Amino acid sequence: MSTRETEDKxxxxxxxxxxxxxxxxxxxxxxxxxxxxxxxxxxxHAVCNIGHSHPKLVKAITEQAKKLIFYSNAVYNDTRAEAxxxxxxxxxxxxxxxxxxxxxxxxxxxxxxxARRATGRPRVIAMETGFHGRTIGAxxxxxxxxxxxxxxxxxxxxxxxxxxxxxxxxxxxxGPDVAAIILEPVTSVGGVRIASRKYYDSLRELCVGxxxxxxxxxxxxxxxxxxxxxxxxxxxxxxxxxxxxxxAGGGFPxxxxxxxxxxxxxxxxxxxxxxxxxxxxxxxxxxxxxxVMLAEKxxxxxxAMEVVVRDxxxxxxxxxxxxxxxxxxxxELECPAKPVIENLMEQKIIVGGCDRPNMIRLLPPLTVKEExxxxxASALSSALAAVKQSA
Ligand SMILES: Cc1ncc(COP(=O)(O)O)c(C=O)c1O
Numbered sequence: 001m002s003t004r005e006t007e008d009k010x011x012x013x014x015x016x017x018x019x020x021x022x023x024x025x026x027x028x029x030x031x032x033x034x035x036x037x038x039x040x041x042x043x044x045h046a047v048c049n050i051g052h053s054h055p056k057l058v059k060a061i062t063e064q065a066k067k068l069i070f071y072s073n074a075v076y077n078d079t080r081a082e083a084x085x086x087x088x089x090x091x092x093x094x095x096x097x098x099x100x101x102x103x104x105x106x107x108x109x110x111x112x113x114x115a116r117r118a119t120g121r122p123r124v125i126a127m128e129t130g131f132h133g134r135t136i137g138a139x140x141x142x143x144x145x146x147x148x149x150x151x152x153x154x155x156x157x158x159x160x161x162x163x164x165x166x167x168x169x170x171x172x173x174x175g176p177d178v179a180a181i182i183l184e185p186v187t188s189v190g191g192v193r194i195a196s197r198k199y200y201d202s203l204r205e206l207c208v209g210x211x212x213x214x215x216x217x218x219x220x221x222x223x224x225x226x227x228x229x230x231x232x233x234x235x236x237x238x239x240x241x242x243x244x245x246x247x248a249g250g251g252f253p254x255x256x257x258x259x260x261x262x263x264x265x266x267x268x269x270x271x272x273x274x275x276x277x278x279x280x281x282x283x284x285x286x287x288x289x290x291x292v293m294l295a296e297k298x299x300x301x302x303x304a305m306e307v308v309v310r311d312x313x314x315x316x317x318x319x320x321x322x323x324x325x326x327x328x329x330x331x332e333l334e335c336p337a338k339p340v341i342e343n344l345m346e347q348k349i350i351v352g353g354c355d356r357p358n359m360i361r362l363l364p365p366l367t368v369k370e371e372x373x374x375x376x377a378s379a380l381s382s383a384l385a386a387v388k389q390s391a
Contacts, residue, residue, distance in 0.1 A: 025052025105133025192330025227303030227326030
């Protein structure tokens with residue numbers, strides 16, 4: 001059986017896959033089982049921010065594996081201590097402590113639990129276009145009704161959903177029983193959207209006034225993706241709880257919940273835990289990932305490459321708008337995105353879609369260069385022409 005047939009037979013069929021079998025990766029490139037090279041402007045799903053299999057990450061994981069692969073939080077560990085200090089020091093100015101887990105959804109579950117613990121309140125306000133994960137708690141605050149309705153036994157009866165950017169509606173729903181507001185500072189899969197500086201400022205103020213925890217889900221926006229280490233830094237707006245995952249370990253599975261001073265001691269010993277969270281191998285990855293990001297100035301590069309993308313796509317008439325920030329960008333087309341994405345794949349360029357049918361999502365490694373963006377812009381023009389011709 002081929003790899004595809006074997007996966008289709010033995011894996012639970014929860015994913016619709018791209019027609020691609022990836023066997024190797026190097027920086028912004030991935031190679032398939034036939035030796036074809038693809039330009040990956042999707043970063044393995046917004047994960048490989050420092051590029052695929054960065055040699056420094058490989059070295060760090062290899063050296064740690066030889067020393068100690070795993071011991072839980074029942075003991076102290078030097079690599080975990082160093083990674084925790086590094087994360088907190090590179091996070092928001094009032095960040096005080098981090099809890100490590102293994103994925104984005106788990107980070108959001110933890111954040112919601114801590115916010116409820118800290119405030120003693122049940123309700124949450126979330127965004128209609130927000131996505132926070134697939135487990136029951138995270139699903140309960142995910143905006144897309146279809147995803148929640150498929151599993152109606154969730155906690156969305158204690159969640160209110162509001163449009164991102166509509167402060168008046170949100171303010172009207174605020175009350176003494178609201179534990180948290182959760183949002184992606186830049187929404188991604190729900191359609192790449194961003195609100196005004198005033199909106200983020202007002203959210204912060206409202207939460208302070210109401211004793212509500214502000215949770216930024218930076219599972220995708222964290223670790224440089226938007227051209228700042230964390231997205232709220234663009235507006236100097238700091239959450240009480242910041243979750244992150246995808247880009248945090250360079251591809252090694254890791255999730256994290258970063259708490260500010262006020263909330264850092266909310267969970268008492270024994271109230272929360274995660275066996276694999278903070279494992280030495282994952283912590284070696286977190287450290288190396290951050291070290292590379294800082295040494296290679298990848299956050300700055302994400303900001304610079306946004307300008308290059310906007311310039312390169314500005315002259316393509318079928319591109320109606322480019323939304324988002326840094327290297328989390330939505331390209332709004334005048335036609336459906338699906339056939340364009342398929343054509344780009346035929347041209348060996350990987351990009352993503354999202355909940356907006358006319359939008360392509362660009363989430364490249366933050367190591368991407370002008371030459372790659374130019375190659376993409378030219379391929380996009382050809383794809384649009386081909387799709388138009390076949391319509
Ligand atoms: C903003 C956001 N939050 C949470 C998640 C869930 O993360 P994970 O798939 O690691 O559980 C995702 C995944 O796409 C995401 O984009």
